[in-house]
Amino acid sequence: MKKYILILSCFFLVASCTKRFSAPLPDTTWSAFDSAKATPLISSINNRLEGVYAITNGNGTFGDTAVLKWSYTANGRDTSFYLSILCETEVSYFICEAKRLDTNIIFKGYWRKMVNTETGAVRLTISRKGGADKLLNNIAFASTDTVNIEGIYGSGPLATDQPLSLKYIRPLYKAKPLEIIAHRGGGRTSDLLPASENSLEIIKMASQFGATGVEIDVRLTSDGVPILFHDKSLNERVVQRSGLYGDIDNYTYQQLYTLVRLIKGERIPTLREALNTIVYNTPLQFVWLDTKYSGNLQPMRDLQKEFTAKATAIGRKVEIVIGLPDDDAVNNFMALKDYKAAASVCELSLEDVERTGATIWAPRWTLGKQNDEVDKVHAAGKRAMVWTLDVPASINDFITQGKFDGILSNYPSVTAYYHYVRQ
Amino acid sequence: MYGNKIKYISLLLVLAFATAQSKAQRKSGGEFMPSKKVGKGYALVAYASGGLSYYVSGGGTTTTFLKTNVTKLNPLTTLRVMWHPDHLLRLGVETGYVTFYTYTLQDTVGKVSLNGIPLLIEWNMPVAKRFNVFVGTGVYFLKSNLDYGGKTSSSKASLGWMAAASYTQPLTKNLGVAAELKYMDASETVNAVMGLQVQLVWKFFRW
Amino acid sequence: MTKRLPLFLLQTFIVACSLFSANAQQPTTDVIPRIYAKSVFFPYPMEKHWKSSIGFVLTTMPQEITEEQHYRIPAIDFHVLKKVSKRWYIDGRVNAQIVQNMLSIGPRWATPINKKLSIAVGDDIACWFGFITTEGFKTRGGGWLNTPNISLGYQFNNKILLTIKGEALMNLSFKAYTGETPVANTHRLFSGSAFSIILEQPLYSHHSLTLGFRAVYTDFYWQTWALFETFQRNIYYPEVIVGLIL
Numbered sequence: 001m002k003k004y005i006l007i008l009s010c011f012f013l014v015a016s017c018t019k020r021f022s023a024p025l026p027d028t029t030w031s032a033f034d035s036a037k038a039t040p041l042i043s044s045i046n047n048r049l050e051g052v053y054a055i056t057n058g059n060g061t062f063g064d065t066a067v068l069k070w071s072y073t074a075n076g077r078d079t080s081f082y083l084s085i086l087c088e089t090e091v092s093y094f095i096c097e098a099k100r101l102d103t104n105i106i107f108k109g110y111w112r113k114m115v116n117t118e119t120g121a122v123r124l125t126i127s128r129k130g131g132a133d134k135l136l137n138n139i140a141f142a143s144t145d146t147v148n149i150e151g152i153y154g155s156g157p158l159a160t161d162q163p164l165s166l167k168y169i170r171p172l173y174k175a176k177p178l179e180i181i182a183h184r185g186g187g188r189t190s191d192l193l194p195a196s197e198n199s200l201e202i203i204k205m206a207s208q209f210g211a212t213g214v215e216i217d218v219r220l221t222s223d224g225v226p227i228l229f230h231d232k233s234l235n236e237r238v239v240q241r242s243g244l245y246g247d248i249d250n251y252t253y254q255q256l257y258t259l260v261r262l263i264k265g266e267r268i269p270t271l272r273e274a275l276n277t278i279v280y281n282t283p284l285q286f287v288w289l290d291t292k293y294s295g296n297l298q299p300m301r302d303l304q305k306e307f308t309a310k311a312t313a314i315g316r317k318v319e320i321v322i323g324l325p326d327d328d329a330v331n332n333f334m335a336l337k338d339y340k341a342a343a344s345v346c347e348l349s350l351e352d353v354e355r356t357g358a359t360i361w362a363p364r365w366t367l368g369k370q371n372d373e374v375d376k377v378h379a380a381g382k383r384a385m386v387w388t389l390d391v392p393a394s395i396n397d398f399i400t401q402g403k404f405d406g407i408l409s410n411y412p413s414v415t416a417y418y419h420y421v422r423q
Numbered sequence: 424m425y426g427n428k429i430k431y432i433s434l435l436l437v438l439a440f441a442t443a444q445s446k447a448q449r450k451s452g453g454e455f456m457p458s459k460k461v462g463k464g465y466a467l468v469a470y471a472s473g474g475l476s477y478y479v480s481g482g483g484t485t486t487t488f489l490k491t492n493v494t495k496l497n498p499l500t501t502l503r504v505m506w507h508p509d510h511l512l513r514l515g516v517e518t519g520y521v522t523f524y525t526y527t528l529q530d531t532v533g534k535v536s537l538n539g540i541p542l543l544i545e546w547n548m549p550v551a552k553r554f555n556v557f558v559g560t561g562v563y564f565l566k567s568n569l570d571y572g573g574k575t576s577s578s579k580a581s582l583g584w585m586a587a588a589s590y591t592q593p594l595t596k597n598l599g600v601a602a603e604l605k606y607m608d609a610s611e612t613v614n615a616v617m618g619l620q621v622q623l624v625w626k627f628f629r630w
Numbered sequence: 631m632t633k634r635l636p637l638f639l640l641q642t643f644i645v646a647c648s649l650f651s652a653n654a655q656q657p658t659t660d661v662i663p664r665i666y667a668k669s670v671f672f673p674y675p676m677e678k679h680w681k682s683s684i685g686f687v688l689t690t691m692p693q694e695i696t697e698e699q700h701y702r703i704p705a706i707d708f709h710v711l712k713k714v715s716k717r718w719y720i721d722g723r724v725n726a727q728i729v730q731n732m733l734s735i736g737p738r739w740a741t742p743i744n745k746k747l748s749i750a751v752g753d754d755i756a757c758w759f760g761f762i763t764t765e766g767f768k769t770r771g772g773g774w775l776n777t778p779n780i781s782l783g784y785q786f787n788n789k790i791l792l793t794i795k796g797e798a799l800m801n802l803s804f805k806a807y808t809g810e811t812p813v814a815n816t817h818r819l820f821s822g823s824a825f826s827i828i829l830e831q832p833l834y835s836h837h838s839l840t841l842g843f844r845a846v847y848t849d850f851y852w853q854t855w856a857l858f859e860t861f862q863r864n865i866y867y868p869e870v871i872v873g874l875i876l
Contacts, residue, residue, distance in 0.1 A: 190694035237693040246577020508834030
């Protein structure tokens with residue numbers, strides 16, 4: 001009899017396998033795209049390609065509508081452009097690079113669904129008749145013209161052979177701007193993105209997810225260096241194994257630099273490195289410095305001033321705001337000599353917003369849309385942003401029924417989708 | 424990953440508990456240092472153990488970016504007190520000091536050690552004459568000691584568990600010496616050691 | 631998603647087949663042999679009208695969900711059984727953490743298969759609810775779960791009882807409100823499965839102890855409701871179950 005119990009126990013084991021989740025980037029190799037015949041696109045076509053598109057093939061997987069939006073990463077004189085296709089279904093998005101091949105525009109990249117681990121490669125083409133001719137030769141579209149994008153996508157390691165078709169239907173909604181703020185520099189480590197949360201690499205990707213700004217978490221090392229790190233302590237969620245645990249502010253910057261790596265292998269960046277990346281390498285226009293430490297905010301204030309000036313010097317407008325999540329941060333902020341001149345985002349009451357001179361009020365999303373309170377904030381010449389809103393239905397509700405000027409989310413792609421499809 | 428290992432070992436322990444003990448239950452020969460029943464037949468037994476442990480966690484010690492010399496074999500000391508009621512299942516607590524691993528840096532002068540103080544609730548049963556198995560769950564209070572560019576100590580609590588099997592040789596009515604093979608797992612942080620200890624067993628109170 | 635229920639039914643079917651084919655002896659229909667050990671999980675027809683246990687369930691939450699709100703508070707676990715007929719009884723449980731609690735109740739049909747082996751099938755319906763207060767705003771959540779389950783028991787002797795249990799986890803509803811404003815109501819029906827291995831045996835005097843391990847794989851674990859997590863992943867939640875059978 002006992003052997004049957006053992007059989008059952010084996011069954012128990014088999015049935016109880018633990019799954020480690022991952023969403024690795026698929027192989028996007030495409031010989032046509034990678035050939036010498038394929039040449040870089042001129043960036044002037046980018047704005048003309050942006051818009052709301054109908055998905056006529058592949059809509060069972062990605063929904064009926066998509067938003068096409070360009071972004072870039074600048075590396076000195078070399079700039080890489082990316083086309084993001086943002087969809088509603090299961091928070092899916094595509095990130096593609098584009099080239100010209102003969103009279104066609106071709107795209108290669110990958111797609112991902114954020115709520116699960118589904119991903120796959122994609123290859124798209126705009127043929128000459130599909131609009132490439134006019135896009136490439138900068139010819140104005142007639143009112144009857146449209147852009148048709150045809151291609152194929154794959155699922156995981158499976159062949160890239162599922163049809164995908166998109167057809168332009170209207171321009172992006174731009175009547176009322178919305179700050180689309182990516183959480184932790186672009187997304188959480190648990191979202192299984194290609195880079196770790198609060199890393200320079202994820203900040204470079206944020207605009208590809210549709211974000212116009214980022215929220216980053218700021219802590220101080222024991223020797224006073226502002227760094228990006230969310231958790232109070234080193235732990236296996238955020239960093240690779242090194243035998244080091246405990247509060248991160250126990251460690252010097254040199255100790256962290258030498259011994260600690262984020263989950264995807266990146267170093268913990270300093271705030272200076274992060275702001276430098278945002279200003280010089282990305283199109284991001286808004287930075288929310290979430291104050292995660294208790295103490296003197298002068299190092300953050302100094303960097304805020306320095307990089308606001310640096311952005312202005314290169315003709316960019318980058319708004320950097322200091323986060324005030326609690327009374328302690330408020331007190332430390334008001335201890336700054338020039339706090340009234342410092343842009344800040346206050347997460348507390350409207351009275352605290354008034355008291356601190358904060359430029360932005362940012363309540364927690366579970367407190368609701370609070371339209372009356374947002375009206376009061378607007379009447380005072382300030383803005384209101386809500387955090388951290390991830391439930392897609394609620395994001396849509398806040399965008400269509402609410403009055404906030406910005407939404408902080410781990411899912412900037414679907415936030416951007418709901419915003420740009422508005423009419 | 425480590426979740427599977429927990430299930431495997433816990434399952435084996437449960438089966439070991441159940442199968443072997445079903446024999447022991449039939450005879451009193453499974454009892455450690457059986458003695459005449461006093462009062463309710465309850466007793467408190469202390470186990471003081473010392474030995475060596477080897478770091479066995481599947482999570483590894485450090486990632487490849489660090490060039491290190493790792494020491495996985497380290498001392499292991501534990502202290503346990505068990506309540507022996509009038510049936511074969513016993514209940515108690517265990518604490519001690521575990522050094523999970525230490526390493527030095529190859530390219531520069533630096534040393535790291537990861538230690539833990541367990542605080543575990545444990546259950547124990549004799550499964551055959553002088554053989555006992557133990558399982559427990561609770562918290563490991565981890566402490567990282569770093570000596571690189573200055574000394575830094577930090578701590579963190581990690582849920583975990585343990586399992587052990589021992590053989591006890593009685594010396595007197597209330598005293599015995601034992602050898603214990605022990606697996607200690609701070610599973611929340613994926614740090615585990617396998618230890619071998621020499622143990623002094625003392626039945627110090629009966630009622 | 632919907633693939634999970636057939637998988638669970640297939641697993642259940644395999645277990646049942648392996649048991650019944652392995653044991654040629656048919657269950658005795660009229661006389662149910664007496665079982666001497668106390669138990670609350672072991673699948674066996676009840677002799678007494680009531681049985682109960684009190685203990686705790688300790689779960690460690692995955693940090694990918696809880697992050698810095700990582701807590702490890704055991705839930706008080708009160709378990710009561712009420713005999714209905716020869717092979718039927720009602721199984722009720724209360725898991726309480728004060729700020730969030732769950733009550734479950736469901737019928738069991740149990741029968742011995744032979745002298746050592748027994749089986750029970752059941753279906754529990756559970757109601758959970760919780761409250762948290764943030765910045766003066768009270769957020770409350772609640773929902774209903776349904777868990778069809780099958781338990782297989784093996785008596786090593788009259789005192790040692792081993793139970794292996796499988797459950798399908800069905801999330802019937804989830805609603806959360808801040809004040810009176812709804813903030814979440816999305817859920818998936820087939821949210822995962824759970825597998826338990828439980829040992830019950832005497833501890834002291836006439837009291838017995840339950841020691842169990844439950845591996846839960848779900849995309850919604852009721853104790854994480856306030857995190858409003860959106861992952862469609864069957865994340866692993868290990869539970870240690872300890873109870874004193876009264």
